[in-house]
Amino acid sequence: MKKAIMLAATLVFTIFLTACASDNEVNPKYQEEAIPVISHTPIYVNMINTEGVKVGNATVTETTEGVKILLEAEGLDPGTKAIHLHQTGKCEAPDFKSAGGHYNPGQREHGFDNPRGFHAGDLPNIEVTEKGTVNVEITAPNVTLKQGEKNTLLDEDGSALVIHVQKDDYKTNPAGNAGDRIVCGVIKK
Template structure:
């Protein structure tokens, strides 16, 4: 009798372990495929330079204050640079004009200091260190990552993050005299 109980217990334990092992092998892949992009799913954006080479990453996360952008990049010219959200999710090197104009669903003028502004895609300038690196967090308060909602960065053609060669003067329409587009990253549903 003891042998029969022990065998049954051992068999049940083995079956339980097999069930756990198969869950671990199957579910992570299945769950990964089943998770849709939601307002709480961070979006990683590859940032590329004018030669199409990846120079960094921007991670976008929905918060109660807006979309938090954590940008890390290297290989840039030191100094103050403009950074903006653009209306189209295309980053065709070398000029990134494919990203279109600033993200501006409210049809306003450019710049925080412009009485007719500002675009939803206008962001504060960033500082690139003497080593050519940047590691910064910015919150874009007038946009979101909620598909189908007003001011979403995840519309049908996506949007882009663009770093410019010069600082934004925060007043000159249409782009704050920010100069050439030197780094670009596509924001999309994927």
């Protein structure tokens, strides 16, 4: 008789636990906040120097804050360098003039400190280490990778990511006195 009562109690307890577990699965005690997911696939960019040799790469991704650029490169001269988004997805060495001017769909002047600026493709300067390497993350808030949008980097001819020999002064039109183009990468789907 004791065994039957124990068995019945165990059975009732098991049913109770199962009911509670399934009730919690259907009606959780708290709701987790939904996190939006951006469905754009990252674009991988090979960065080449003036001799046409790959010196690094960049990953360009759409985010809620703008386009995120993760850049790694080596073999550069140390110091502060300008980096910009250029209007054409073409990187012909040695001068990379094929990339055109800065990405500027708003037809503004150059530079964060220019009252008539800045270009959508203007980016903050980067630091190249004493070892000639750079590893940075930059967000470009005024551009997008969404095709068909006004400020898209992915128009018919794409765009380019360009590193210059000198730093950007953030005010001189059209390129911040940044000097020659020394590294270039094509941004295209």
